[in-house]
Amino acid sequence: MKLIKELTEAFGPSGDEEKVANIIINEIKDYADEIKRDRLGNVIALKRGNGKGKMMLTAHIDQIGILVLDIEKNGLLRFTSVGHYNPIAIINQIVVFKNGVCGRIMAENFEKNKEIKIKDMFIDIGELNYEGASSKVNIGSFGILKTDFIVNDRRIITGALDNRIGCFALIETLKKIENNECDVYFVFTVQEETYLSGASVAAYSIEPDIAIAVDTTFTGDSLEGIRTSVKLGEGTAITIMDDGLISHPEVKNLLLDTARKYGIKYQFDIAKGATDGSAIHVTKYGVKTASLSIPLRYMHTPYEVVDMNDVEETIELLLKIAVEYKK
Numbered sequence: 001m002k003l004i005k006e007l008t009e010a011f012g013p014s015g016d017e018e019k020v021a022n023i024i025i026n027e028i029k030d031y032a033d034e035i036k037r038d039r040l041g042n043v044i045a046l047k048r049g050n051g052k053g054k055m056m057l058t059a060h061i062d063q064i065g066i067l068v069l070d071i072e073k074n075g076l077l078r079f080t081s082v083g084h085y086n087p088i089a090i091i092n093q094i095v096v097f098k099n100g101v102c103g104r105i106m107a108e109n110f111e112k113n114k115e116i117k118i119k120d121m122f123i124d125i126g127e128l129n130y131e132g133a134s135s136k137v138n139i140g141s142f143g144i145l146k147t148d149f150i151v152n153d154r155r156i157i158t159g160a161l162d163n164r165i166g167c168f169a170l171i172e173t174l175k176k177i178e179n180n181e182c183d184v185y186f187v188f189t190v191q192e193e194t195y196l197s198g199a200s201v202a203a204y205s206i207e208p209d210i211a212i213a214v215d216t217t218f219t220g221d222s223l224e225g226i227r228t229s230v231k232l233g234e235g236t237a238i239t240i241m242d243d244g245l246i247s248h249p250e251v252k253n254l255l256l257d258t259a260r261k262y263g264i265k266y267q268f269d270i271a272k273g274a275t276d277g278s279a280i281h282v283t284k285y286g287v288k289t290a291s292l293s294i295p296l297r298y299m300h301t302p303y304e305v306v307d308m309n310d311v312e313e314t315i316e317l318l319l320k321i322a323v324e325y326k327k
Contacts, residue, residue, distance in 0.1 A: 003027065003171070004156065005149045007164035011098055013065025013142045014082050014194040017041055020061040024167060024188050031175050032186070038205065042198045043188040045174060053182040053327025056208035056287075057173070057318065058199055058276045059166035059215065060192030063159075064300060066095055066123075068141045071134050075127035077103065080118060082142065083193030087116045089301040094146040095123050101136045102146065145302045154308045155232075161304040163192070165294055166214040169311060173318045181326035182209070189276055199276035203283035209327050210251050210288045213277035214318065216306070217269050217293035226272065230295050233307040235265030236314040239291035242271035244278025247290035255290060258320050265313045269293055292317065 012020035021043050025035060032045035043061070064083035071077055091110070096102045103125035107116045123143075127133040147159035156165075167188055174186050185206050189198030192215075203211065217237050220228035230237050238255045239247050259266040271293065281289035294314050297305040 001151060001156070004165065004168050007167055008149060008158050008160045011144055012061060012063055012160070013144050014062040014191045016065075016098070016142050017061050017190045020164070020167075021188065024061065024171065027171055028174055028186070038201060040198050040201055041190045042202045044202060044206070045186040047174060047177055047180060047184045047186065049180040049182045049184065051183070053209045053325065054185065054206060055182050055322060055325055056185045056187055056203060056206050056211040056280070057170055057322065058187045058189050058202070058211065058213050058280070059170045060163045060189045060198065060276060061167055062190055062193050063144060063162070063164070064193050066143045068137055068139050068143070070139060071130055071137070073130050075125070075129050075133040077123040077125065077133065077137060079121070079123055083300075085118070085300060087118050087121060090145065091116065091121070093302050095143040096146040097137055097141050097143045099136075101125055147302050155305055156308065157303050157305050159302050159304065161296055161306050162216045162299050165296075165306050165311060166216060169214055169294065169314050169318060172315045173322060176319055177322050180323045184322045192276055196274075196276060196279035200279040200283060203280040203287055207284060208287055210254075210325070211277070211280045212251065212255070212318070212321070213275040213280060213289065213291045214314070215275040215291060215293050216296035216299060217271050218273070218299055219295045219297050222297050224298060228270070228272070230267055230269050232295050232297060232305065233309055234267050234295070236310060236317055237267050237269035237293040237295055239269045239271055239293055242274055242291060244274030245281055245289060245291060247277070248281070248288040251288050251290035254321060254325065255292060255317065258324070259317055262316070262320055264317045264320070266317070
């Protein structure tokens with residue numbers, strides 16, 4: 001739990017992921033044969049095999065954030081989201097900027113406004129005028145939502161589980177992998193929540209034979225109103241299709257056959273949204289790609305919920321595939 005807490009609390013909005021990258025590098029430095037940062041900031045860790053092909057496993061390290069657009073005369077901050085937030089989910093939440101300054105999110109005419117949009121919202125950092133506010137925060141400053149880390153038995157409730165929990169799964173897989181047949185590239189990507197930039201350039205440079213994008217997926221077992229068969233605690237989710245990728249049959253069947261072979265609990269996912277796989281599968285001449293997701297309640301909100309049983313099933317499946325796959 002300590003590493004998950006450290007990962008989820010680290011400042012890392014899309015475009016400013018340095019702190020998260022450093023945590024990951026420090027955690028994996030004794031397990032990878034080679035670690036490098038590319039020009040965009042992806043962390044690429046290689047576990048060499050017996051030369052029988054190349055596999056790429058990805059998890060994005062960025063989180064949704066906010067960006068200051070303007071500072072008004074009364075000291076209030078206007079902002080936009082970096083990635084997609086539902087405005088209702090962030091009302092009355094606390095924002096923390098990279099320099100530690102905090103503020104509260106509120107909306108104009110909150111009691112009467114039935115259709116709140118981010119353009120109607122502001123951040124109050126407690127200053128009375130432009131001069132005071134601009135001495136602490138600048139136009140272009142990035143922020144993230146401040147949350148607590150809560151553990152209820154096997155379930156974690158906190159922010160940024162999308163996709164720091166996927167990063168955790170990759171880290172744990174890398175720590176455990178031994179005697180792998182192929183070269184396995186563990187890629188911790190940047191800017192997934194915005195432009196899928198990190199995954200695209202990493203896939204171009206690695207040219208993997210197959211790729212698996214590890215991310216989170218929505219569940220349909222709460223009153224959130226999302227229509228999906230995925231449930232918390234029912235195993236890792238093998239994606240059939242999402243808004244940016246139809247999982248390649250070869251890789252999808254590899255996931256499915258391996259899960260069945262080793263009794264790993266799984267479920268199928270026809271997902272809302274997209275992952276790094278959307279960019280990877282159309283890179284260069286094309287890459288055989290599938291997505292593997294960890295079920296998550298209340299995605300893209302200040303407090304998301306994950307079940308550690310699902311996380312462990314995901315790690316086990318990744319480990320078996322990474323060890324056994326060969327071209």
